[in-house]
Amino acid sequence: MTLLDLTPRTATSDRLATLPVVIIGAGPIGLAAAANLVERGIDFTILEAGDRIASSVRLWGHTRLFSPWRHLIDPPSRRLLDAAGWTAPTDEGRAPTGHELVDDYLAPLAGLPEIGSRIRFGTRVVAVTRDGMDRTRTAGRATTPFLLRLEAPDGTVEEITGRAVIDASGTYTTPNPLASTGLDPIGATDIDDLILHALPDVLGTDRSSFAGKHTVVVGAGHSAANTLIGLAQLPKDELGTRVTWLIRNPSAIRVSSSPDDELADRAKLGSRVDQLVHTGQITLVDSFEISRLQPHDDGVRLVGRRRGEEAFLDADVVVNATGFRPDLSMLREVRLELDDIVEAPRRLAPLIDPNLHSCGTVAPHGFAELRHPEPGFFLVGMKSYGRAPTFLLATGYEQVRSIAAWLDGDMPAATEVQLTLPATGVCSTDLSSGNSCCS
Known part of the structure; x- marks a missing residue:
């Protein structure tokens, strides 16, 4: 320079x-x-x-x-x-x-x-x-x-x-599109009222959008994890509520816990989601690449490929947490x-x-x-x-x-630029409500 x-x-x-x-x-x-x-x-x-x-x-x-x-x-x-x-x-x-x-x-x-x-x-x-x-x-x-x-x-x-x-x-x-290609899925405009933005207020003002419904959360980062944790609490009070976590990769690396994280609460976020998947409160569908959305009954059908085969998944509502x-x-x-x-x-x-x-x-x-x-x-x-x-x-x-x-x-x-940050990220999470955001 x-x-x-x-x-x-x-x-x-x-x-x-x-x-x-x-x-x-x-x-x-x-x-x-x-x-x-x-x-x-x-x-x-x-x-x-x-x-x-x-x-x-x-x-x-x-x-x-x-x-x-x-x-x-x-x-x-x-x-x-x-x-x-x-x-x-x-x-x-x-x-x-x-x-x-x-x-x-x-x-x-x-x-x-x-x-x-x-x-x-x-x-x-x-x-x-x-x-x-x-x-x-x-x-x-x-x-x-x-x-x-x-x-x-x-x-x-x-x-x-x-x-x-x-x-x-x-x-x-301006969220990333749901399709794995980086483009909007074919048919997305026909059901855009069923595609919700990242970080909805699941347990508060947006509760009615999810109560008693099957929600598919798409995304492998912390925004997805926050929403999943909130949704997992709904079935206790709202019968019929189901939660599916859909990711396009074999694993959700971004929300995996790390013992080296200087702020431990961030590491706990991934552990908590893992536990919810392990106990069956959240259904994990990995390696799913979305290409098309279709109206299905009163909800939406996600169409794509999974491990080389055509696949689809039905939901009442979808949360786009793809970044x-x-x-x-x-x-x-x-x-x-x-x-x-x-x-x-x-x-x-x-x-x-x-x-x-x-x-x-x-x-x-x-x-x-x-x-x-x-x-x-x-x-x-x-x-x-x-x-x-x-x-x-x-x-x-x-x-x-x-x-x-x-x-x-x-x-x-x-x-003269200077910045001191904790190792592996300045991050925390509210484990009582399951909400957090990197900033």
Whole structure:
């Protein structure tokens, strides 16, 4: 890497210097980016598609995170909150639920005037480009403002410009398809009302969707494990409830327990699912590759192949816990450099390869690993990890700290990236409710 590669490339013209940095998404990482910019006196605008902050977190708010409080509070955010008289969580070793994360930390942060006054709700970004040029134009590109096309819930469209763009829009609303090919299964649109998103509130608001029914949970990760544990509790009170766990591989490696996990509760998650399978409370169907979905009675039939033979499985409802992927459609006119496999920034991808790393073994990284051929544009947070499932908030906080320093021209701070994480992942699980989430 040459010195030229690390030279700041934003605010190099009077036109850019008068514009704000545009942050897409008012979730934990977007708000952390805002806090860093506040501390550096850099103007910004936050665009949030939902009508409240952290709209995606609220969707799985009943779920307990893997990380304890001490890894969930961004340092610049804490400084701003402390200055405003905020009361921090008393037990920093406890892992909160998503709702607690929002209510006790993110909402107070967004409520600070220096941040809340810059959030625009109900504003969906549908496209990002350069003002007056598509991706094929090169001359003057680095000194030309970004242009973002926005759409309101009523369909109103407008465009704004910005000095730089930090895309922290996440991936929770764009799950991987059920088919093993990476495509939507044939027939999926005919029964999409029977396909539920990952991490439903099985024992709470979504209980009626599962009580007395046969649910098939598809996926081999921790989101699937959480849902399975919750579903296994329903038959005690809801007669006729059955649970099947469907995976495409011979085993669910991602939820297997490890005695080396520094946070033991995470390791217990896999053991608990194994026990539920062993006792027959959960039926495991492995090596099943889905290709097609069909209506069947009042439910759905999953059609595919299992160990080389045609196979099918009937269910009343299906939970898609196959992981997530970034929505890149709005970035068609941005010059991105993404890894061919995980769709993360090319320099970051080797550091987060899920075949080699857990969330706790990812090396610290900042603007240098996150940069693209498009100067001043960054994917951060879960979206920066592409299809890799190993992201956690502490890593995202260091990303945006480095990027804010780079935007400020503070190269020593931008390049000095540090992060201390427990071995094999910052993860925890609420064993009383069976809910957890890696973050």
